[in-house]
Amino acid sequence: MGNKGEKTKETIRRQAYRLFAEKGFQAVTMTDICEKTGLSRGGLYRYYSGTGQIFAEILSEEYVIADRIERKEQAGAILEDMLKAIKSEIMDKELSLSLAIYEYANLGNEDFFTNLNDKARKRWISLLEYGIETGEFQAVDTEQISDMILYYYQGLRMWSRVIPFEEQVAENYVRTVKQLLFGEEKL
């Protein structure tokens, strides 16, 4: 697919993301996505066969860190960027896909989520291992801390849709992760 095709797909995913965050998974139709993107039905179906395919691709879009580790960037700098992205997601409740994820999971996509979760876990473990190796992070149990980082974040994302959050809630998350890894005093 050419550059233009990739750009169109990106636009579709970006617009569909907002719809899924707003309405959940099941209430969003291909027609809604046509309206939102201005594409014709034929135009949309050229790229995606249905809302499930679009949603799965959105969820698979990942914050890529393998390249940065490869280039031997500082583990602390990579961590900062990931935490920054997470923090802005937590504070922007309009962007939470939690409800849509729930609905999509209940349609029997367990394997998909198991896979997604595994990948996220491996990504964090690889960053933690890298940072421990370079001596930037403390020698934590990487599996244990990855779990904490991931599920604590998921809990925040879910509740950010349910109740209003103060900035402090997101800051506490960032602070806890950093203190565990950098070992600052008094938690």
Place this chain on the structure above:
Amino acid sequence: MGNKGEKTKETIRRQAYRLFAEKGFQAVTMTDICEKTGLSRGGLYRYYSGTGQIFAEILSEEYVIADRIERKEQAGAILEDMLKAIKSEIMDKELSLSLAIYEYANLGNEDFFTNLNDKARKRWISLLEYGIETGEFQAVDTEQISDMILYYYQGLRMWSRVIPFEEQVAENYVRTVKQLLFGEEKL
């Protein structure tokens, strides 16, 4: 209300809990609850005016710790019991109310959840402060650690419905909380 009335209400809540966990909030009707409990419509409405009232009461049932602190029980023992309850909830995906909570929240019950969350937070903060006072826990930032304990747990509860969990995932949670409070070596 007499003892018998309290018992009937408890039965209603216990049966309704299973229905909400299974179907979410909106799909459960008072008729479903009659069937499940064997109560007549009149019998059920004597105690509850609708599913919203039952659901709100279920969510407000709390693990009570104020009495135990009052009686000067060991903070560590109270913590163990709370973690044990949490762990069994994490491992029993049939008991997760997350989907129902979501639906109920989306019906505009934000204040209710803000209040619920505040109470849970205060409960944890009071236990942490108590344990720090008795010298059993490390001098952690109680608000920060309460957030971690609560949202990490919520993330686990949500994902326990979406993917299958190994026991290790729940154990990592317990271990992280304990290490932060008791300050065991190597996290």
